[in-house]
Amino acid sequence: xxxxxxxxxxxxxxxxxxxxxxxxxxxxxxxxxxxxxxxxxxxxxxxxxxxxxxxxxxxxxxxxxxxxxxxxxxxxxxxxxxxxxxxxxxxxxxxxxxxxxxxxxxxxxxxxxxxxxxxxxxxxxxxxxxxxxxxxxxxxxxxxxxxxxxxxxxxxxxxxxxxxxxxxxxxxxxxxxxxxxxxxxxxxxxxxxxxxxxxxxxxxxxxxxxxxxxxxxxxxxxxxxxxxxxxxxxxxxxxxxxxxxxxxxxxxxxxxxxxxxxxxxxxxxxxxxxxxxxxxxxxxxxxxxxxxxxxxxxxxxxxxxxxxxxxxxxxxxxxxxxxxxxxxxxxxxxxxxxxxxxxxxxxxxxxxxxxxxxxxxxxxxxxxxxxxxxxxxxxxxxxxxxxxxxxxxxxxxxxxxxxxxxxxxxxxxxxxxxxxxxxxxxxxxxxxxxxxxxxxxxxxxxx
Numbered sequence: 198x199x200x201x202x203x204x205x206x207x208x209x210x211x212x213x214x215x216x217x218x219x220x221x222x223x224x225x226x227x228x229x230x231x232x233x234x235x236x237x238x239x240x241x242x243x244x245x246x247x248x249x250x251x252x253x254x255x256x257x258x259x260x261x262x263x264x265x266x267x268x269x270x271x272x273x274x275x276x277x278x279x280x281x282x283x284x285x286x287x288x289x290x291x292x293x294x295x296x297x298x299x300x301x302x303x304x305x306x307x308x309x310x311x312x313x314x315x316x317x318x319x320x321x322x323x324x325x326x327x328x329x330x331x332x333x334x335x336x337x338x339x340x341x342x343x344x345x346x347x348x349x350x351x352x353x354x355x356x357x358x359x360x361x362x363x364x365x366x367x368x369x370x371x372x373x374x375x376x377x378x379x380x381x382x383x384x385x386x387x388x389x390x391x392x393x394x395x396x397x398x399x400x401x402x403x404x405x406x407x408x409x410x411x412x413x414x415x416x417x418x419x420x421x422x423x424x425x426x427x428x429x430x431x432x433x434x435x436x437x438x439x440x441x442x443x444x445x446x447x448x449x450x451x452x453x454x455x456x457x458x459x460x461x462x463x464x465x466x467x468x469x470x471x472x473x474x475x476x477x478x479x480x481x482x483x484x485x486x487x488x489x490x491x492x493x494x495x496x497x498x499x500x501x502x503x504x505x506x507x508x509x510x511x512x513x514x515x516x517x518x519x520x521x522x523x524x525x526x527x528x529x530x531x532x533x534x535x536x537x538x539x540x541x542x543x544x545x546x547x548x549x550x551x552x553x554x555x556x557x558x559x560x561x562x563x564x565x566x567x568x569x570x571x572x573x574x575x576x577x578x579x580x581x582x583x584x585x586x587x588x589x590x591x592x593x594x595x596x597x598x599x600x601x602x603x604x605x606x607x608x609x610x611x612x613x614x615x616x617x618x619x620x621x622x623x624x625x626x627x628x629x630x631x632x633x634x635x636x637x638x639x640x641x642x643x644x
Contacts (some may be wrong), residue, residue: 202227202292207301209289210309210355214341217622224285224625231288234295243287243294246635247576252628255569256280259528259562267527275528275619282624283631290632299633303362310352310359310389316340317348317392336447337397349398350616352389353405354626357604359385360412361633364597383426386412387433394437397447400614406434408607415585415599417592455504503614509546511553514560516540525563528619550617554609557618570609577605580634597633604630 205223212220235241243249256279263276293299317340320326330343340348363382386409393402409430413423438445501508513535517526526534534540535547551557559567584590584598608627616623 199296202230203296203298203301206289206292206298207305209302210306210358213351213355213622213626214309214313220625221621224289227292228281228285228288231291232284235288235291240291243291243635248573248631248635249283249287251569251573251576252283253280255566256283258565258569262524262562262565263527266524267530269527269530269533271527271529271533279619282628285625286628286632287635290635293632294636299636300362300365303358303365303633306355306358307362310355310385313340313348313352314388314392317395321395334397336443338392338395346396346398347616349393349396349401349405350623351626352392352396353398353401353408354604354608354629356386356389356405356408357600357607357630358633359389361597361600361630364593364600379422383429386426387430390430390434391437394434394444394448397444399448399452402448404607404610404613407610408603411603411606412600415581415603416596455506456501506545507552507614509542510535510548510551511556512542513540513546514551514556516542518560518563521560521563523563523565525559525561525566528561529617530561531557550619552614552616553611554615554618555611574606574609574611577602577609581606601630601633 205227208223209220212223235243259276259279267276289302293302316326317338320330320332320340321338325331326340328341330339330341332338333344334346337346338348339346342348342351360382390402390405390409393405413427416423438448502511514531517531517534517540520526520539529550531551532547532549541547551560555567555570558570562569581599581602584595584602587595590598605627608630618624
């Protein structure tokens with residue numbers, strides 16, 4: 198069994214890419230084995246951490262509110278089984294510590310990252326990837342993810358695990374002598390930026406750039422090296438955006454249009470009056486001739502929160518929250534309630550989820566559920582402060598924890614469009630850095 202686990206755990210990043218089903222099967226095998234050994238040896242130390250406690254409390258809240266409060270039961274499986282995410286993470290951490298797999302675990306993320314970089318650049322150049330999957334959108338490369346346009350988000354979320362690999366040593370050897378840190382590490386940062394750019398995922402691009410500036414500020418490197426790296430990052434990203442018409446169109450032109458409303462690019466996207474007008478159905482705007490739309494259907498708004506569409510989702514979610522302030526309307530209830538007249542802004546108010554973790558949680562789990570994610574995020578900030586003031590950490594330890602905490606701060610960053618908070622694949626991914634923060638040698642920053 199030990200040999201099987203030593204294969205399954207390093208395969209996790211590849212299962213994220215190729216099969217969510219086999220990922221869940223692999224995690225189930227790891228978890229059942231881990232729980233058996235933990236109870237057998239009565240080794241419960243890894244469960245004694247804030248990450249586990251807050252997510253378990255949140256899971257219990259979801260479970261109880263789903264049974265006794267929420268009328269919409271569509272998301273019951275997320276309420277009943279949400280605790281599995283943190284149990285998976287704790288068990289992964291247990292085996293990483295037990296079998297000394299930290300190095301190979303992080304190296305597997307590095308190899309997966311390099312594979313995606315090569316494949317994405319190949320697909321961008323030739324229109325198909327190394328297994329023949331074609332580019333489905335001229336603005337967006339998806340690599341092995343096919344018609345799921347999540348490549349940029351995946352690269353963003355594994356980057357902290359990949360970058361942490363370069364600082365896994367307790368000694369100062371890596372930061373002073375190893376060319377991997379001085380050359381490969383910054384090159385990888387730039388290559389990941391390029392892949393996110395060609396993926397067309399603007400939220401991932403914004404968060405990745407924010408993450409890079411975070412690293413620029415908090416990593417312990419010589420200032421000269423930092424500024425050379427920052428200049429290279431700006432140069433390469435600007436060159437790619439300005440030299441490629443499709444990337445420029447999506448990243449610059451479309452973003453300007455979606456944030457600032459009507460401009461000369463309007464006709465390339467969609468009719469803004471339809472998207473944000475309140476009481477769209479009540480005013481019979483859907484029956485109007487689009488070429489001669491009446492004044493009551495026109496919109497005067499000039500600035501939107503990310504885009505008119507996101508603006509609709511957020512306003513609709515707030516309307517739902519106002520009717521379910523304390524406990525929310527229930528996980529995954531937005532996609533049902535968003536079509537009701539009392540909540541909807543217009544006919545573009547609906548989607549499968551809200552597209553922002555915090556707005557989704559406050560509408561679907563209420564103020565109580567929202568408090569959990571606020572406490573969770575606050576704890577990341579507390580740990581960051583502990584790392585910054587801890588004089589006993591070596592430079593490599595400092596950088597290792599800075600990168601992992603930065604990953605969590607980015608994964609749960611509040612002011613950006615996101616995926617569904619209750620999505621299996623995404624939930625597993627965003628919690629993954631915790632597995633390296635709850636092993637024994639991280640007690641110095643958690644206590």
